[in-house]
Amino acid sequence: MFKALAAAVSVVAVVSLAGVPLPALAQTQAQAPASTQAPAQNAAAQTVTDLAGRTVRIPAAEPHRILLGESRLLPVIALLEGQDPLAHIVGWQGDLPAMDPQTYRAYAQRFPNIGQIPLIGQSSEGSVSPEKALALKPDLAILSIVGEGVGLHNPLVEQLEATGTPVVFVDFRLHPLRDTLPSIKLLGQVLHREAQADAYSAFYSAHLQRVQSVISRIPEAQRPKVFIDLLAGAWGAGCCHTAGKGNFGELVEAAGGRNIAAPLLPGVLGDISLEQIIAAQPDVYVATGSHAKSGGLALQIGAQTNPQDAARSLAQLVARPGFDTLAAIRNGRAHGISHNYYDSAYNIVAIEALAKWFYPEQFRNLDVNATQAELYRRFLAVPPTGTFWVDKPAS
Numbered sequence: 085m086f087k088a089l090a091a092a093v094s095v096v097a098v099v100s101l102a103g104v105p106l107p108a109l110a111q112t113q114a115q116a117p118a119s120t121q122a123p124a125q126n127a128a129a130q131t132v133t134d135l136a137g138r139t140v141r142i143p144a145a146e147p148h149r150i151l152l153g154e155s156r157l158l159p160v161i162a163l164l165e166g167q168d169p170l171a172h173i174v175g176w177q178g179d180l181p182a183m184d185p186q187t188y189r190a191y192a193q194r195f196p197n198i199g200q201i202p203l204i205g206q207s208s209e210g211s212v213s214p215e216k217a218l219a220l221k222p223d224l225a226i227l228s229i230v231g232e233g234v235g236l237h238n239p240l241v242e243q244l245e246a247t248g249t250p251v252v253f254v255d256f257r258l259h260p261l262r263d264t265l266p267s268i269k270l271l272g273q274v275l276h277r278e279a280q281a282d283a284y285s286a287f288y289s290a291h292l293q294r295v296q297s298v299i300s301r302i303p304e305a306q307r308p309k310v311f312i313d314l315l316a317g318a319w320g321a322g323c324c325h326t327a328g329k330g331n332f333g334e335l336v337e338a339a340g341g342r343n344i345a346a347p348l349l350p351g352v353l354g355d356i357s358l359e360q361i362i363a364a365q366p367d368v369y370v371a372t373g374s375h376a377k378s379g380g381l382a383l384q385i386g387a388q389t390n391p392q393d394a395a396r397s398l399a400q401l402v403a404r405p406g407f408d409t410l411a412a413i414r415n416g417r418a419h420g421i422s423h424n425y426y427d428s429a430y431n432i433v434a435i436e437a438l439a440k441w442f443y444p445e446q447f448r449n450l451d452v453n454a455t456q457a458e459l460y461r462r463f464l465a466v467p468p469t470g471t472f473w474v475d476k477p478a479s
């Protein structure tokens with residue numbers, strides 16, 4: 085049965101924006117890639133405000149020993165560090181190989197020494213060893229305000245600061261639409277990579293403006309109702325984990341959708357029942373997934389994932405009992421996307437993919453694959469490989 089369903093699934097392997105005129109981007113194409121520009125010289129010490137509202141003094145010298153609270157911050161550091169993103173990282177937690185092993189393997193193929201970076205913990209805050217972190221003698225620590233890493237009130241923050249180590253908090257997970265560009269700017273300042281941060285911010289803003297200039301003309305009542313099924317199928321018989329006011333919910337709204345979970349959840353993340361989803365009858369269903377084992381009831385998608393596995397897994401998910409009552413699935417408006425966009429500076433790619441699903445006619449010339457290809461070509465040392473979104477046509 086699943087083979088028959090999978091055969092009916094069409095796949096879109098990676099996203100982009102080619103075919104859409106973007107004057108601001110055209111002007112930057114002739115310039116050298118931002119990631120190859122030299123860091124600012126003769127920089128002065130400065131005071132910055134991080135995403136937790138903390139005032140932090142940053143030395144004039146470029147940091148050479150960077151501690152990451154979560155190794156899943158590597159992709160954003162890579163945006164600014166160019167062709168050698170691991171050069172200054174002296175330690176991190178083990179969440180990247182544990183929670184996104186495909187991306188970790190992609191980096192390991194290009195940078196085999198990634199496995200030699202010391203771990204200060206595994207994939208939870210409770211696993212962090214302050215002794216290991218302090219022994220690395222970092223000259224900068226970069227942490228996330230929400231996640232599996234060292235949090236705002238962890239004693240390690242004060243311990244690092246007591247040694248003279250600046251500690252800054254960023255956010256790509258709690259409020260991605262609001263906090264992505266401020267986090268990029270902050271990292272540009274603390275890493276002394278202002279030019280690279282400005283270049284990525286211009287890229288991001290131009291693509292976001294292109295999407296929002298279209299959806300701003302669509303009345304609220306005419307926007308599609310959307311359900312985001314986070315890590316779909318991963319909860320066994322339970323249904324369903326989703327985003328409310330924040331996280332993927334903000335990406336849905338940025339793309340012009342009405343998130344059905346926003347009025348049902350008190351916070352950013354939570355659970356709603358299948359009965360609530362059926363009652364809301366979303367116009368668009370979107371599943372997220374990551375590193376599911378082959379054959380498991382979960383969306384298999386992301387780096388180093390082939391289109392056939394992504395298609396097959398989405399077909400299995402939408403065939404779950406009760407989901408056939410959703411018009412979104414019957415009408416071919418069921419999609420899957422990498423869960424890792426929920427905590428990523430690359431979330432502009434997810435916004436474009438969502439916008440194209442929500443408004444296929446208005447965004448018929450939007451090439452999300454080209455957007456992703458440009459992002460990786462201009463800013464990153466490791467190219468994208470795999471399948472990052474997938475479609476399921478009408479039954």
